[in-house]
Amino acid sequence: MFNKLLKRNIEPVVVEYGERAMAVAGAGVPSHVAIIMDGNGRWAKKRSMPRIAGHHEGMKTVRKITKLASHLGVDVLTLYAFSTENWKRPKMEVDFLMRLPEEFLTSFLPELIEENVRVEMMGYTDNLPAHTLQAIKKAKEATKHNDGLVLNFALNYGSRAEIVDTVKNLAALVQAGELDPSEISEEMITSRLMTSDLPEPDLLIRTSGEVRLSNFMLWQLAYTELWFTDTLWPDFGEDCLLEAFEVYQKRNRRFGGLKGEEVN
Numbered sequence: 001m002f003n004k005l006l007k008r009n010i011e012p013v014v015v016e017y018g019e020r021a022m023a024v025a026g027a028g029v030p031s032h033v034a035i036i037m038d039g040n041g042r043w044a045k046k047r048s049m050p051r052i053a054g055h056h057e058g059m060k061t062v063r064k065i066t067k068l069a070s071h072l073g074v075d076v077l078t079l080y081a082f083s084t085e086n087w088k089r090p091k092m093e094v095d096f097l098m099r100l101p102e103e104f105l106t107s108f109l110p111e112l113i114e115e116n117v118r119v120e121m122m123g124y125t126d127n128l129p130a131h132t133l134q135a136i137k138k139a140k141e142a143t144k145h146n147d148g149l150v151l152n153f154a155l156n157y158g159s160r161a162e163i164v165d166t167v168k169n170l171a172a173l174v175q176a177g178e179l180d181p182s183e184i185s186e187e188m189i190t191s192r193l194m195t196s197d198l199p200e201p202d203l204l205i206r207t208s209g210e211v212r213l214s215n216f217m218l219w220q221l222a223y224t225e226l227w228f229t230d231t232l233w234p235d236f237g238e239d240c241l242l243e244a245f246e247v248y249q250k251r252n253r254r255f256g257g258l259k260g261e262e263v264n
Helices: 002-008 010-028 041-045 051-072 091-114 130-143 160-176 186-190 238-248
Strands: 030-036 076-085 118-122 152-157 201-204 226-228
Touching: 010 051, 010 238, 041 051, 041 118, 051 076, 051 091, 051 201, 051 238, 076 091, 091 130, 091 152, 118 130, 130 152, 226 238
Parallel strands: 030 076, 030 201, 076 152, 118 152, 201 226
Antiparallel strands: none
16 A cells, blocks of 8 residues: 555645545555536535536536545546436536536646546447547547556446446357356456446445435446435535545445454
């Protein structure tokens, strides 16, 4: 752990976030953190502002949380940016959401490069506007050699569709005689998901008081620690992330076993 912290440069944590962040970093942070960023619309409504103002404010939160996660030594940060169900929202809101990646990645790209962050995306490219895909492609290309935090955007992503597609692919192999059904395993399914190159999440955070997964990485979250907060995403500051990590560090992750307990 401390070697990783030295690699990431622990000094910014001390300078910008204080002793609390230093203590969290030293106690072992989750390798993969997934966040359902919820509450942008409610944040705006409380201020008599249009919903898109909340999404724009939430973009600022992405920036500061990405930076802190990187400094603390998190390996992967997956953000649920747009689900396959979000197309049901009003067209004006959807159009704005499709512009956010372009605005965010254009303004934040120099800092991402400086922070040694690598940008990735998981989700279905169908229906995504060309300008959205181009912004993501540009960011992925510009950061592909970075070996620090992986900032993984789940964009036009739905877990059930992902699992169905995986099952269809395996069924096609069985039908072609290239795979025996008895050979299908959890590992085989995992290796064919969109997260095949990533570790499974250690910690899931959901903001805004909602307590559900909303079709987000249903397979991958089987043994993930869940942490819910009433804080709306635009108000989710560095102290909130530190609190989530502090709670995570106090939990005993048993993965179905009896880790740290006597077996009679």
